[in-house]
Amino acid sequence: MAALPALAPASHGAGEDPTFAELLALRPHLTMDPSAGLMMEGVPLAAIARAHGTPSWVYSAGTLRRRLGLLQGALDEARADAQVHFAVKANPNLAVLRTLAEAGAGADVVSEGELRLARAAGIAADHIVFSGVGKTLAEIRYALAEGIQQINAESAEEVEMISAIATAMGVEAPVALRVNPDVDAKTHAKITTGKSENKFGIAIGDAPALYARMASLPGIRPVGVAVHIGSQITAGVSAYRIAYGHLADLVRSLRAQGLTVERVDCGGGLGIPYRDEPPPSPAALAGAIASTLGNLGVELMVEPGRWISGPAGVLLASVILQKMGAERRFVVVDAAMNDLIRPAMYDAWHGIVPVSPTDYVAPIAPCDVVGPICETGDTFTRNRGLPGFDPGSLVAFLDAGAYGASMSSTYNSRPLAAEILVDGDRFAVVRERQTQEALLAGQSLPSWMTGPSPTSPA
Ligand SMILES: Cc1ncc(COP(=O)(O)O)c(C=O)c1O
Numbered sequence: 221m222a223a224l225p226a227l228a229p230a231s232h233g234a235g236e237d238p239t240f241a242e243l244l245a246l247r248p249h250l251t252m253d254p255s256a257g258l259m260m261e262g263v264p265l266a267a268i269a270r271a272h273g274t275p276s277w278v279y280s281a282g283t284l285r286r287r288l289g290l291l292q293g294a295l296d297e298a299r300a301d302a303q304v305h306f307a308v309k310a311n312p313n314l315a316v317l318r319t320l321a322e323a324g325a326g327a328d329v330v331s332e333g334e335l336r337l338a339r340a341a342g343i344a345a346d347h348i349v350f351s352g353v354g355k356t357l358a359e360i361r362y363a364l365a366e367g368i369q370q371i372n373a374e375s376a377e378e379v380e381m382i383s384a385i386a387t388a389m390g391v392e393a394p395v396a397l398r399v400n401p402d403v404d405a406k407t408h409a410k411i412t413t414g415k416s417e418n419k420f421g422i423a424i425g426d427a428p429a430l431y432a433r434m435a436s437l438p439g440i441r442p443v444g445v446a447v448h449i450g451s452q453i454t455a456g457v458s459a460y461r462i463a464y465g466h467l468a469d470l471v472r473s474l475r476a477q478g479l480t481v482e483r484v485d486c487g488g489g490l491g492i493p494y495r496d497e498p499p500p501s502p503a504a505l506a507g508a509i510a511s512t513l514g515n516l517g518v519e520l521m522v523e524p525g526r527w528i529s530g531p532a533g534v535l536l537a538s539v540i541l542q543k544m545g546a547e548r549r550f551v552v553v554d555a556a557m558n559d560l561i562r563p564a565m566y567d568a569w570h571g572i573v574p575v576s577p578t579d580y581v582a583p584i585a586p587c588d589v590v591g592p593i594c595e596t597g598d599t600f601t602r603n604r605g606l607p608g609f610d611p612g613s614l615v616a617f618l619d620a621g622a623y624g625a626s627m628s629s630t631y632n633s634r635p636l637a638a639e640i641l642v643d644g645d646r647f648a649v650v651r652e653r654q655t656q657e658a659l660l661a662g663q664s665l666p667s668w669m670t671g672p673s674p675t676s677p678a
Pocket residue numbers: 307310328351352448450451452487488489490523524525526527622
């Protein structure tokens with residue numbers, strides 16, 4: 221094996237990446253113990269890797285509860301009295317959902333699968349909102365049969381579909397209209413949802429006529445309006461305030477038409493600091509809600525995903541090897557873009573910290589951290605200052621509790637990673653690592669193909 225060049229110490233100065241200490245200081249559930257190494261709550265991450273292998277997603281139950289409580293507290297403080305509905309797409313793990321449900325969260329779902337998960341986690345149907353731009357007939361039927369709290373309709377066409385299904389079922393569908401306020405949330409283009417060019421919601425100018433139509437249709441009970449302007453919003457709360465202001469005007473004009481508006485769904489999108497972004501605080505969001513919608517006498521709800529679960533999770537991975545390329549050092553880990561796709565998809569930055577205490581005192585030098593997948597895009601970071609790792613060293617990718625496991629795939633026929641919940645000094649596997657057999661399961665060969673059965677040993 222070619223010897224690696226000596227690693228020159230690299231300093232983290234102003235404008236550079238945050239240091240390990242800075243990253244950990246902002247994530248109180250992660251601490252560096254001089255003998256046990258990186259801990260999540262009371263559990264050494266090395267013990268989890270020993271017991272259950274890598275790559276593994278590890279979630280802090282305490283952090284889930286704490287962040288839900290902080291958000292709820294900020295809303296209460298601002299007198300924005302809103303129900304918190306966790307956006308299940310951010311983290312659909314059953315144990316995560318149960319943790320949040322026990323702490324009082326409802327759910328925002330976008331598919332029958334998410335609805336079933338939320339119900340299985342113990343969230344009552346009348347605490348669940350069904351969002352999404354393309355719900356199928358079967359999904360709408362299922363949601364109504366469950367007794368869902370609210371369906372957020374996103375088009376005139378969908379309103380007609382819901383009316384027909386509800387009428388045939390002999391039920392009344394509680395429907396809110398998701399409007400598109402044409403507001404720029406100043407986030408990544410792939411995750412902005414409130415601009416007129418985006419596929420989401422109906423143009424706010426078309427809302428009064430459609431809401432009136434909803435009131436005249438059989439099988440529909442118009443309950444209110446909804447908005448969601450994008451995700452990972454870190455440019456302050458001014459876009460929220462503008463969107464909510466439009467929503468408040470809409471509520472007033474609907475009421476002036478004699479229509480009933482009971483509820484306003486304020487959406488999600490509150491960002492988190494992955495690197496050094498200044499995120500809007502829950503208090504600022506709560507203030508924006510209270511100042512625009514607070515005196516309308518409507519029930520309020522919010523649908524955050526990332527803000528609650530993102531910081532609560534890490535992706536724990538092992539270094540397979542280090543190699544020197546022609547130009548740079550590559551740290552090859554056993555996690556890949558099939559596990560955490562955010563860097564490949566959005567050029568997202570995730571903190572990467574070592575687990576072993578010795579790696580905290582070793583000199584650091586720039587490297588690229590990559591996975592084993594056969595794509596150059598399978599790169600978690602470029603030019604990151606990290607120590608020289610021995611094979612088997614553990615690293616943790618931070619803020620992987622939202623849009624991590626939920627967006628993972630089996631690309632390159634890599635099994636889905638295990639998921640583990642930490643609560644105090646306990647930890648448990650809450651989703652088993654997918655087996656190699658499971659990867660093959662469900663596949664079959666057509667009758668005209670000959671040869672050995674795919675499930676018999678070669
Ligand atoms: C309708 C809806 N609500 C809530 C969310 C949750 O977003 P976030 O995780 O950014 O809070 C999303 C995703 O952006 C969404 O599409």
